[in-house]
Amino acid sequence: MDQKVNSICGISLTPLRVIPTKGGDVMHCLKATDHSFKGFGEAYFSTIDKDAIKAWKRHREMTLNLVVPNGAVRFVIYDDRSNSSSKYLFQEVILSSENYMRLTIPPMVWVGFQGISNNRSYILNVADMAHNEDEIERKELSNINFNWGKS
C-alpha cells in the first residue's frame, strides 16, 4: 500500500493561545464550549521518550483531545473505516510547545505516536470517557505498514 499523507475525516487541528505572563505562560487546552468538546470523562498524560514509538491503538468509543505542552510528538493516524471517504489514508501531525495546537481524533481510527524531542514529551488527553480496556483495540507496530523512519 502506498503511504498517502492527507487529511482524515473527523480529525481536527485547533490552534491554541499561549498567553505570556511574568514568570511563565498560560496555555489554553480545551473549554466545555469548544466545538471539539464531546463531554468530560477523564484527563490523563502520556509521556513519550525520544525516538520511542507507541503504536497502534484504536478506540471504539473515545474521542481524544490531545495537546503537547512540553516536548514534541509525531502522531500518525490511519483510517481503515469501511465507509470513510479517507479510507486507507494516513495523516501525520506534529504537536509541540512551538506548534501548540489541539488535535481531536474521533473513535475508530488507528493512532500511533513517536517522541521527537531530545527530552521526554508530555501529551495531555482530555477524553470524553474514562479509560476502559474494553473499548480499545491494539495492533503490533509492524501490522500497519507505515514508514516511521530510522528510529
Added chain:
Amino acid sequence: MDQKVNSICGISLTPLRVIPTKGGDVMHCLKATDHSFKGFGEAYFSTIDKDAIKAWKRHREMTLNLVVPNGAVRFVIYDDRSNSSSKYLFQEVILSSENYMRLTIPPMVWVGFQGISNNRSYILNVADMAHNEDEIERKELSNINFNWGKS
C-alpha cells in the same frame, strides 16, 4: 501575623497513579467519577519559571484541580474566609513529577505559587468553569505576609 502552616478546610491532596509503559508513562489526572471532580469548564496549563512567584489570586467560584506532570511547584494557600475554622492559616504543598498528586482548592482562598525546579514547571488545572476575570480577585505579593524565602 505568625506564619502558621497547617491544613486548610476544603483543600484535598489525592495521590495519583503513574503507570510505566515501554517508551513512556501514563499519568492519571482526574476522572469524572473522582470525589474532587466538580464539573468540567476548562483545562489549561500555567507554566512557572525557576524561582518565579505568581501571587496572590482568589477565585470566587472556581474549584481548581491541579497537577504538576513536569517540574516542581510550591503552592501556598491562605485562608481568610470569615467563617472558616482554618481562618488565618497558611498551607504549603509541593507538587512535582516525583510527588505526583492532585491538589484540589475550593473557591475563596488565596493561592500563590513558585517554581522550584531548575527548568520551567507545568501546572495543569482541570477547572469546573471556564476562565472568567469577573470571578477572580488579586492582591500584590506583599499584601499577604508570607515568607517566600530568598528568591
